[in-house]
Amino acid sequence: MRAPDTPILAKGDVLLAVENVSLSFGGVKALTDVSFDIRKGEIRAIIGPNGAGKTSMLNCINGFYHPTEGRITFKGATRRRMRPYEAARGGIARTFQNVALFKGMTTLDNIMAGRSLKMRRGFFWQALRQGPALQEEVEHRRVVEDIIDFLEIQAIRKVPVGKLPYGLQKRVELGRALAMEPELLLLDEPMAGMNLEEKEDMSRFILDVNQQFGTTIALIEHDMGVVMDLSDRVVVLEYGRKIADGKPEEIKRDQRVIDAYLGVAH
Amino acid sequence: MLSSADPRGEHTFPQLIARNARVRPARTAFRHKDLGIWQSWTWAEVHDAVRAYAVGLHALGLRRGGKVAIVGYNRPRLYWTMAAAQWLGAVPVPVYADSVAEEMAYVLAHAEVTHAVAQDQEQVDKLLSVSERVPTLKHILYDEPRGLRDYDHSRLHPIDEVIDEGRKRLADGPEAADLLARELEATQPADLAIILYTSGTTGRPKGVMLTYENVLRAAEIGCAFDKLNESDEIIAYLPIAWVGDHIFSYAQAIVAGLCVNCPESPDTVVEDRREIGTTYAFAPPRVFENMLTLTMVRMEDAGALKRRMFKFFIDHANKVGEKILNRERGVSLWDRLLWRLGDLLVYGPLKNRFGLTRIKVGYTAGEAIGPEIFKFYRSIGVNLKQLYGQTEASVYVTMQPDGEIRADTVGRPAPQVEIRIDENGEVLYRSPGVFLGYYKDPEKTAETKTPDGFVRSGDAGFFDQTGHLRIIDRAKDVGRLRDGSLFPPKYVENKLKFYPNIKEAVAFGDGREYVACFINIDLVAVGNWAERHGVTYGSYQELAGHPLVYDMIEKHVDEVNRSLASEPRMGGAQIKRFLILHKELDADDGELTRTQKVRRGFIAERYAPLIKALYDGSTEADISTEVTFEDGRKGVIAARVKIRDMKTYPVEAPALEMAA
Numbered sequence: 001m002r003a004p005d006t007p008i009l010a011k012g013d014v015l016l017a018v019e020n021v022s023l024s025f026g027g028v029k030a031l032t033d034v035s036f037d038i039r040k041g042e043i044r045a046i047i048g049p050n051g052a053g054k055t056s057m058l059n060c061i062n063g064f065y066h067p068t069e070g071r072i073t074f075k076g077a078t079r080r081r082m083r084p085y086e087a088a089r090g091g092i093a094r095t096f097q098n099v100a101l102f103k104g105m106t107t108l109d110n111i112m113a114g115r116s117l118k119m120r121r122g123f124f125w126q127a128l129r130q131g132p133a134l135q136e137e138v139e140h141r142r143v144v145e146d147i148i149d150f151l152e153i154q155a156i157r158k159v160p161v162g163k164l165p166y167g168l169q170k171r172v173e174l175g176r177a178l179a180m181e182p183e184l185l186l187l188d189e190p191m192a193g194m195n196l197e198e199k200e201d202m203s204r205f206i207l208d209v210n211q212q213f214g215t216t217i218a219l220i221e222h223d224m225g226v227v228m229d230l231s232d233r234v235v236v237l238e239y240g241r242k243i244a245d246g247k248p249e250e251i252k253r254d255q256r257v258i259d260a261y262l263g264v265a266h
Numbered sequence: 267m268l269s270s271a272d273p274r275g276e277h278t279f280p281q282l283i284a285r286n287a288r289v290r291p292a293r294t295a296f297r298h299k300d301l302g303i304w305q306s307w308t309w310a311e312v313h314d315a316v317r318a319y320a321v322g323l324h325a326l327g328l329r330r331g332g333k334v335a336i337v338g339y340n341r342p343r344l345y346w347t348m349a350a351a352q353w354l355g356a357v358p359v360p361v362y363a364d365s366v367a368e369e370m371a372y373v374l375a376h377a378e379v380t381h382a383v384a385q386d387q388e389q390v391d392k393l394l395s396v397s398e399r400v401p402t403l404k405h406i407l408y409d410e411p412r413g414l415r416d417y418d419h420s421r422l423h424p425i426d427e428v429i430d431e432g433r434k435r436l437a438d439g440p441e442a443a444d445l446l447a448r449e450l451e452a453t454q455p456a457d458l459a460i461i462l463y464t465s466g467t468t469g470r471p472k473g474v475m476l477t478y479e480n481v482l483r484a485a486e487i488g489c490a491f492d493k494l495n496e497s498d499e500i501i502a503y504l505p506i507a508w509v510g511d512h513i514f515s516y517a518q519a520i521v522a523g524l525c526v527n528c529p530e531s532p533d534t535v536v537e538d539r540r541e542i543g544t545t546y547a548f549a550p551p552r553v554f555e556n557m558l559t560l561t562m563v564r565m566e567d568a569g570a571l572k573r574r575m576f577k578f579f580i581d582h583a584n585k586v587g588e589k590i591l592n593r594e595r596g597v598s599l600w601d602r603l604l605w606r607l608g609d610l611l612v613y614g615p616l617k618n619r620f621g622l623t624r625i626k627v628g629y630t631a632g633e634a635i636g637p638e639i640f641k642f643y644r645s646i647g648v649n650l651k652q653l654y655g656q657t658e659a660s661v662y663v664t665m666q667p668d669g670e671i672r673a674d675t676v677g678r679p680a681p682q683v684e685i686r687i688d689e690n691g692e693v694l695y696r697s698p699g700v701f702l703g704y705y706k707d708p709e710k711t712a713e714t715k716t717p718d719g720f721v722r723s724g725d726a727g728f729f730d731q732t733g734h735l736r737i738i739d740r741a742k743d744v745g746r747l748r749d750g751s752l753f754p755p756k757y758v759e760n761k762l763k764f765y766p767n768i769k770e771a772v773a774f775g776d777g778r779e780y781v782a783c784f785i786n787i788d789l790v791a792v793g794n795w796a797e798r799h800g801v802t803y804g805s806y807q808e809l810a811g812h813p814l815v816y817d818m819i820e821k822h823v824d825e826v827n828r829s830l831a832s833e834p835r836m837g838g839a840q841i842k843r844f845l846i847l848h849k850e851l852d853a854d855d856g857e858l859t860r861t862q863k864v865r866r867g868f869i870a871e872r873y874a875p876l877i878k879a880l881y882d883g884s885t886e887a888d889i890s891t892e893v894t895f896e897d898g899r900k901g902v903i904a905a906r907v908k909i910r911d912m913k914t915y916p917v918e919a920p921a922l923e924m925a926a
């Protein structure tokens with residue numbers, strides 16, 4: 001649902017720019033003067049020690065928090081106060097650090113919920129499931145089935161997600177985000193609490209999403225091996241400030257990053 | 267039934283597909299559940315696709331005698347690949363989809379494949395990674411394009427594109443059609459139809475060469491025996507490289523014109539089977555075991571009323587169910603009515619869950635099934651039968667005719683099969699299905715095939731009074747204890763494996779004082795048990811070593827000993843000592859074959875310190891083993907394993923010598 005005046009971006013163009021963003025809650029500064037950009041088609045990792053402000057950054061990007069200072073430009077349009085639903089309509093989808101699914105609903109219904117923004121028929125017709133609404137539901141179901149196939153979760157299609165193991169719930173959550181056909185996908189610790197095999201699967205899916213659908217991905221992750229393997233560029237936060245930004249191999253050699261992670265004697 | 271002596275001469279599978287397209291063009295030949303919907307193809311469509319595919323493969327340089335590797339799970343296009351290759355007189359070589367790159371490289375290089383057809387990116391990656399070691403490999407085809415878009419496509423082709431190319435050539439002029447007609451005629455019944463690599467409990471896989479006549483005659487025997495026709499439905503979910511799948515899902519499907527259903531994914535088989543309502547099923551014992559284990563575990567979680575109802579009716583089925591299925595006399599009217607009621611309340615819903623409601627006949631083969639498991643399915647009204655077969659025989663050696671089904675025998679010789687038992691108890695057979703030889707291995711062929719055309723099965727067995735064959739074990743595995751009493755390891759292990767808590771067992775005893783045993787617990791069943799009994803554990807290893815788990819397993823072993831003592835032949839094989847292994851036996855570590863059979867010799871070597879401890883009286887032993895993770899990395903697991911002593915029971919009658 002692209003607004004008619006927004007430009008169509010080519011791979012490598014700046015999709016989202018964060019400029020001098022600061023965020024404070026009363027006296028607590030969560031983010032201080034952070035600037036970086038996310039380019040179309042890349043996998044961008046945001047890393048940093050606990051409490052560095054990574055999730056706050058994602059929350060600013062999708063409009064859940066509003067930066068106290070600075071601005072965020074998405075597809076060339078700058079919005080001072082963007083609301084989460086506006087971000088969603090604009091093509092930003094996300095998953096959460098703690099899985100946020102409808103536990104009592106099936107995998108299929110959860111992913112279908114991700115399509116709700118794309119539904120055109122009103123509530124009345126949808127509730128009746130008649131005529132055009134029915135046809136629309138069939139179309140959406142097709143998209144959802146593609147996602148189910150893509151994520152290899154056919155076997156749990158009709159299982160309530162509350163009954164699923166954690167790793168699979170994460171996968172369903174990714175499915176729901178994909179159902180929005182986002183331009184920018186924000187993943188908050190997609191691999192937290194997973195075993196090695198689940199991590200490998202998830203890495204595979206993230207790469208496939210990026211390559212096959214051309215979706216730009218920004219992810220927060222603690223597993224450095226995963227970050228270095230997956231991402232094209234990495235931004236490093238510490239105590240709400242950006243301390244490094246660059247390609248994984250540069251980040252690995254950066255003294256400030258090494259200090260932040262390993263700790264230094266003060 | 268069509269005989270291969272038919273003067274019209276349909277003696278190859280492509281010819282039979284053409285016949286099916288003529289005789290039953292609109293009947294469904296294949297289904298595949300994709301994106302949640304069953305997609306289907308009629309025989310006319312399959313015929314059309316296979317023709318075009320053959321032309322396309324020819325354009326890619328596939329010629330008579332060339333070998334085509336097929337790697338993947340059961341997909342219609344992979345079965346069509348077999349037919350298209352055979353149309354050109356080329357030889358399909360199906361490969362186990364879960365084989366690691368190393369195994370795949372060996373098979374591909376040994377078979378000298380020129381083309382390989384893969385299901386998806388995972389398999390393409392594997393093929394590309396071994397392609398250096400397979401210099402003959404020119405082209406790789408794939409079914410599912412996902413993830414492959416950015417690959418170098420100079421030697422990589424989507425199957426659909428190859429078929430489209432064939433269609434174009436067929437439309438362009440008569441040359442392509444002439445080529446198809448010429449090649450179809452040129453294939454003779456005695457020509458090589460397929461090479462199936464056996465997983466091999468020992469050593470390298472061997473390529474079993476089967477001719478069109480072998481496969482076709484075997485399929486005809488099977489179709490006639492169980493009266494299969496075009497209205498039957500089967501689900502294809504076993505490895506396509508396994509002879510069972512090749513005969514059932516390919517050969518018999520084409521001969522009888524029945525419908526082959528390919529599941530959505532390996533995890534959805536039970537659900538998919540339920541949706542289709544297959545009429546004919548084939549599964550190794552493990553599949554039936556797993557279904558039963560899962561049911562038993564779930565029943566433990568059910569409410570008290572349901573649990574009691576389940577127990578009551580299952581007990582009743584145990585008593586009379588099998589007699590009712592066999593149409594035996596002597597079942598009272600009351601018992602029959604009660605069974606009917608049970609069918610309504612318990613057996614029917616269970617069969618529905620298993621997807622076995624419409625089943626005409628189900629087979630289990632591959633290895634011996636636990637008699638209790640076998641009986642369970644039969645008692646709830648599933649006509650489960652055993653058959654004994656081998657790749658070298660194009661499956662069929664013995665089968666169980668209706669009304670003569672018993673858990674402890676594998677049946678009578680199948681039609682047109684001769685069997686003899688040699689002096690050391692090994693079963694030898696001769697039939698129209700007997701293979702040509704092992705590919706590029708005349709030495710092994712000579713070892714296995716006798717000059718008069720019999721094949722050494724490698725299994726020990728004997729005919730009982732009723733003329734049924736009983737297989738005890740692998741001939742080389744059947745041993746004797748030091749006191750001379752018979753020790754058939756698999757027989758003992760199968761008794762143990764009946765218990766849902768025991769996943770795998772490995773018994774030792776040949777040339778020893780007594781029988782001792784390794785046990786692998788089933789993580790699902792025991793984990794569930796632990797949850798219900800408040801037993802906490804942090805890992806498989808911890809659970810396996812838990813004293814309460816040992817107590818539980820000890821009870822099972824005790825019951826097995828009691829049961830062994832009641833059988834005069836087997837009484838000597840009672841288990842004196844056992845231990846629970848700290849890790850699951852795994853095919854990736856080489857402890858099981860790809861078809862999940864235990865590799866006894868390898869295990870004995872690997873766990874030598876544990877075996878020593880079993881026989882020197884110590885109460886525990888240390889062991890450290892190397893394990894391979896899924897990504898191929900290696901690690902080491904170390905543990906201290908406890909050993910328990912068991913009571914044995916007096917044998918009821920003196921041990922007899924094994925009948926020759």
